Amino acid sequence: MTGTISCRKIVGGVCTGRVLFTRSPINFLSAIDQNTGIITDSSHDLHGISISDTILIFPYSVGSTVGAYSIFSLRRNLVAPSGMICTVKVDITTASGCAIAGIPLVSITNQSDFLENSQNSYGTINADIGVFRIE
Amino acid sequence: MYLSRQEERALNGEFGSPLSTAYKILLAIGQATEAEKLVPVTWSHISGVNYNTIGDAGSEFLSDLNESNAKVSVFTTVNPMGYDKSKKSKIPSEFKRRQLKIVDSYISMGITPSFSCIPYEIFKLPRRNTSVSFAESNAAIMANSMYGLVSNKESALSALASAITGKAPYSDLRVREFRYPKVLVKVEVPVKTELDFGMLGYYTGKSANASCVSFGSHAKGIDIMRAKSLSAALGTSGSCGMFSSEELNCEKITFGKKEADSIKDELNTTEKGDVIALGSPQLGLNELNFMSQHLEGKKFSKPCMIFCPRAVYHQASKSGIIPQIKRAGGDIICDACTCLTPLITKDEYDGVITNSVKASYYLNKFNNVSVCLKDLKTIMNDYLK
Numbered sequence: 221m222t223g224t225i226s227c228r229k230i231v232g233g234v235c236t237g238r239v240l241f242t243r244s245p246i247n248f249l250s251a252i253d254q255n256t257g258i259i260t261d262s263s264h265d266l267h268g269i270s271i272s273d274t275i276l277i278f279p280y281s282v283g284s285t286v287g288a289y290s291i292f293s294l295r296r297n298l299v300a301p302s303g304m305i306c307t308v309k310v311d312i313t314t315a316s317g318c319a320i321a322g323i324p325l326v327s328i329t330n331q332s333d334f335l336e337n338s339q340n341s342y343g344t345i346n347a348d349i350g351v352f353r354i355e
Numbered sequence: 356m357y358l359s360r361q362e363e364r365a366l367n368g369e370f371g372s373p374l375s376t377a378y379k380i381l382l383a384i385g386q387a388t389e390a391e392k393l394v395p396v397t398w399s400h401i402s403g404v405n406y407n408t409i410g411d412a413g414s415e416f417l418s419d420l421n422e423s424n425a426k427v428s429v430f431t432t433v434n435p436m437g438y439d440k441s442k443k444s445k446i447p448s449e450f451k452r453r454q455l456k457i458v459d460s461y462i463s464m465g466i467t468p469s470f471s472c473i474p475y476e477i478f479k480l481p482r483r484n485t486s487v488s489f490a491e492s493n494a495a496i497m498a499n500s501m502y503g504l505v506s507n508k509e510s511a512l513s514a515l516a517s518a519i520t521g522k523a524p525y526s527d528l529r530v531r532e533f534r535y536p537k538v539l540v541k542v543e544v545p546v547k548t549e550l551d552f553g554m555l556g557y558y559t560g561k562s563a564n565a566s567c568v569s570f571g572s573h574a575k576g577i578d579i580m581r582a583k584s585l586s587a588a589l590g591t592s593g594s595c596g597m598f599s600s601e602e603l604n605c606e607k608i609t610f611g612k613k614e615a616d617s618i619k620d621e622l623n624t625t626e627k628g629d630v631i632a633l634g635s636p637q638l639g640l641n642e643l644n645f646m647s648q649h650l651e652g653k654k655f656s657k658p659c660m661i662f663c664p665r666a667v668y669h670q671a672s673k674s675g676i677i678p679q680i681k682r683a684g685g686d687i688i689c690d691a692c693t694c695l696t697p698l699i700t701k702d703e704y705d706g707v708i709t710n711s712v713k714a715s716y717y718l719n720k721f722n723n724v725s726v727c728l729k730d731l732k733t734i735m736n737d738y739l740k
């Protein structure tokens with residue numbers, strides 16, 4: 221599928237990656253292996269999947285605000301997502317984590333069916349002009 | 356979010372990378388919370404000092420920031436670290452090394468080494484309505500609710516960015532209209548001790564999705580000891596950053612026997628403990644005075660760890676309270692607190708007795724130690740012989 225939708229910029233930048241979509245919130249501190257980028261929380265629907273180099277689309281993050289440092293750590297270990305999209309609300313953990321890790325972050329709150337259908341497609345976030353494009 | 360020309364230049368790195376990083380953090384949070392602009396703050400209180408909270412990732416971030424010569428630009432205090440370096444303890448040397456690396460980074464940035472989660476009890480407070488940036492949740496809630504200061508419930512990173520820039524996004528509790536309660540808690544069980552207030556706070560944090568909540572008459576004239584317990588628990592279980600006693604026409608939730616029992620079932624995980632831990636938040640002069648009045652030459656029948664700021668320790672030493680507690684067998688620990696302490700491990704202890712709902716949450720979840728909750732007066736009655 222292809223398509224372009226507008227989004228709200230939180231952290232600027234341009235990035236490309238395979239879309240990884242979930243409707244479950246993510247706890248960056250406790251649910252992801254910071255060395256591999258693999259989701260280790262067995263109750264999460266992305267359990268066992270790596271978020272490395274993806275466009276990670278999720279509702280919002282939960283848990284301690286220290287999770288912001290975990291996002292930084294994923295980037296340092298070269299296993300961070302290329303970009304992130306929040307579909308319900310942008311929490312300060314994700315916002316500040318992406319800011320220090322230099323990961324483009326946008327919010328798209330009214331298109332979750334379209335985004336779910338883009339699972340595994342290649343997507344490009346251009347946060348600076350507020351556009352998300354599915355190739 | 357609007358940025359002034361000067362703020363734009365700082366964001367773009369014209370004044371160095373630490374300021375640029377700090378503005379990037381504030382801009383991202385400002386965008387996320389739909390802030391209109393940045394406003395000045397006069398005091399920042401930073402969390403994320405204990406190695407057990409920020410780990411290697413946080414430590415590396417602080418090291419990088421420090422190597423690029425980051426400095427705080429406003430009065431900045433910091434939360435407790437993991438241990439008291441003036442005392443001998445069984446803390447592994449590797450933990451100490453990693454902890455001190457974090458402390459060194461903060462000190463090089465020019466922070467005041469307070470190592471306390473109750474800055475409002477040890478520093479002179481600014482005038483009411485002054486804008487501050489407090490990351491420790493009990494401190495942010497106390498500042499807003501008891502002292503008339505203005506803060507959001509900041510994160511470790513946002514408070515650090517505010518410390519460096521002297522600014523914070525103008526959103527949420529910084530905006531007057533958000534400082535009115537959106538949820539009123541109808542309390543239908545007796546709430547008397549600090550532990551009762553802790554349970555009430557924990558339930559409310561879990562149940563109310565609001566920046567400010569009201570406890571009606573229960574919050575009117577509340578004393579410091581109960582307010583600390585309420586604030587710490589409220590901040591532990593949710594995103595609420597302020598409480599009041601105003602009874603406005605808003606959404607209502609009930610805290611009755613069923614709700615109180617469910618919280619007790621969740622947090623009170625044993626009926627016995629082999630060590631007493633007091634101080635989450637750290638104890639101030641109020642609580643130490645209260646303890647002193649009940650000691651009367653008796654001794655603790657179980658080991659008793661008492662966490663307080665070093666500044667309070669010095670004050671209470673002069674007035675004779677500290678020697679009295681030590682004679683009773685109390686072990687006073689400064690610069691650290693019960694939360695995420697490496698001093699309490701499952702290998703050494705099966706159960707911990709405490710009056711703190713916040714401590715209970717962290718001891719159960721992170722230290723994997725069971726907790727027996729009792730109010731301070733009951734602890735003093737039951738374990739002093």
